[in-house]
Amino acid sequence: MSTPVEERVSISSGGVITVIAGKVELGQGVLTALSQIAADALGADLAQVRLVAARTDGGPDEGLTAGSLSIQRGGPPLREACARVRAACVAEAARRWGVSPDEVTVRRGEFRSGDLTATYADLAKALELPMEDVRAVQEERDYVGTSVPRVDLPDKVAGRPRFIHDLRLPDQLYGRVLRPPSPAARLARPAPLPQDLRVVRDGSFLGVLAETEAEADRALGRLRRLTEWDDHDTLPDERDLRTYLRAGPHETVPVCEATGEPPEGEVVGATYSRPFLAHASMAPSAAAARWNPDGTVEVWTHSQGLFLLRRALADVLGLDLGRVVVRHVEGAGCYGHNGADDVALDAALLARECGGRPVLVRWSRADELTWSPFGSAMSVDVSAVVDAAGSVRSWEYDVWSQGHISRPTYGGEPNLLAGAHLERPWTYRAATDPPPQAGAGMTRNAEPIYDFPRARITGHRLTRTPIRSSALRSLGAFMNVFAIESFMDELALAAGRDPLAYRLDHLSDPRGREVLRRAADAAGWGRPGLGIGFAQYKGYGAYCAAVAEVEAEEELRVRRLTIAVDVGLVVNPDGVRNQIEGGAIQATSWTLKEQVRFDRRAITSRDWESYPILRFSETPEVVVELVEDPAQPSVGAGEAAQGPVAAAIANAVAASVEVRVRDLPITRDAVIRAMG
């Protein structure tokens, strides 16, 4: 085959058009949305388009699948690649039929000029011809904008193999890793091991291999009983994270500098916090690896960033980049930087000792809840100078937090968990944050959308910590929006004004005003007991307003959430609804229940009893209003609801039982404490 028009696109003789995805399926439905974009750009029938999992060999490097940017960033290059393929086939049809390319149309996979027709299969040869430039063709929107069903769901509903845990490579072994009992623990002395245990050891990294999952679990149990660790206390006091986060050392991040002296007026302030949060994915992280006789290593992973992981693996394993091939296989729902990358290194380290046999490594539930990086605890001070009518004249805001990104290769280190345990260890650096143009981290959404005449906003990032933190859905935005929107409510109530009207009085952004109004109308605003929360994600993403209705009797329950969202051009309306519903339910869980627990030595929330999440019986009804704005570019929906929902719940609690809970989670006990 000569140089293809597009390496990532190929056409089978049966007319199936295969496109290698640059973004990965995390449970968010991105493969479906990308299929819709590809089908429209090709003028193909959706049924003939197959988006296949991303990989480093032959697939495009589109960076991470994160930050609700997949459609925004992954859509255009995909659309362009598909448009080139379509243009090449149009040119070929025109040449065969002796007409000008302008006279060839293509719709639902059929090329036509007068009575002449052809299919993609007929014209596939065109992809091997050299192509000059591509003419822009006006594409018809057959699929973009419609609720196409998820392409991955039929397999999952039928229980077919689809997840990485289901991989069965020829001659595959199963591996388990024996993690130290705490972040500081290191192997005391290698115990003499029985002959029948297949153990892999490198420094304090210990793993076992077996022929079946059950044997691997048994072997892990035996190894655990035989192993002794040196251990000591390094963790902060979980009951006083506020002091811990504020003690430093810090990097100071100015977000907005105030000009001039603060105006005269009444000064009011409040302090808010959230604890560390776990990803708590339903499946423990897993990966497979194989060292081939030719010196290459193949890795199967549910990572969000295959190319970053490849770089990090090559560094730790001491291999040339070209020798590491990384392929995506779906995991369970992923809400940020979880253990996916770490377990890929585990698999590679175990497979290195297996003479070409592949190894599938799966973490335990306890590993998943204690070793995946956490979303950082955060603490916020906010104060305002208000005028006689209670309106904000000046705003001061400080946020203290660990960093929100420690993905592979960030800060120049591989940042893979096992790296820190090896004989020649890699340092695992404290997390940093993305730059402001990438949405920032602890200061994401620290800047309010309101028209305040004067504002100072400063972030303080902890640069040393024993607790590993990294990206969790919406990063700092969840906390910042919770704090800002709780405080706006406090200001409104103090001024004796309606919280919705108070916000609108401070807001000129028309799209913001619209989602606030739509959510309020749909929820029947004006009834007692409702709470509202609102933000534009990252300051340039989706607009989202949430209204919560709570029940605070025996138990604290969220009965209903009404959410209005504006994501610009909607690629898949039901997909957006599903993402918003899911995000809202997860945010309800974070807000009401979740908190990573630890003593001075180790993380102690290791199972679903000690890290409870929202159950069916606790799940609110979620009503989603899509505010369509097809003239605006598409932005992601996955993270937009997190902060607004938390604030709406806190504000609804304040509206129903007249207590203000400023420290998450808002449990029944926290409400009782706040009643004092």
Place this chain on the structure above:
Amino acid sequence: MTRLNLNGTPVEAAADPGTPLLDVLRGEMGLVGTRFGCGAEACGACFVLLDGAAVASCTTPLSAVEGRDVVTVEGLAPGDELHPVQQAILDEQAGQCGYCLSGIMVSAAGLLARDPHPDEAAVIAALDRNLCRCGVQRRVVRAVLRAAGAEVAR
């Protein structure tokens, strides 16, 4: 050898009788639709029907199913057919990552077998041992009610 009826077919399992049923299903039996989530009866990802009742296969030893009926997600409907609950999950698009769905559908099928016309409260109660982290609970409840033939309000 342990004998059991698996998805309507008599089979023999060679694994040690103490082996968790989940590992036998996913290993020896090659049925990977039943998922591992916690190994501690706390999430529902591994649920199967044992003589019609939804149980955690992660903590059920193989020996406990000797001579009994085990139905996994693959066996909810014969062949390539879908059980009404499976069809309704597709119709409602009640899934995100889908990892929790096998166990949820097993719980729901167990419910409908003993109570063909449950109300919403009964559906929620029957699914309360199943966790879902992606937040598809409301869609799932709608789907199960739809499978039961109830009018579903949107």
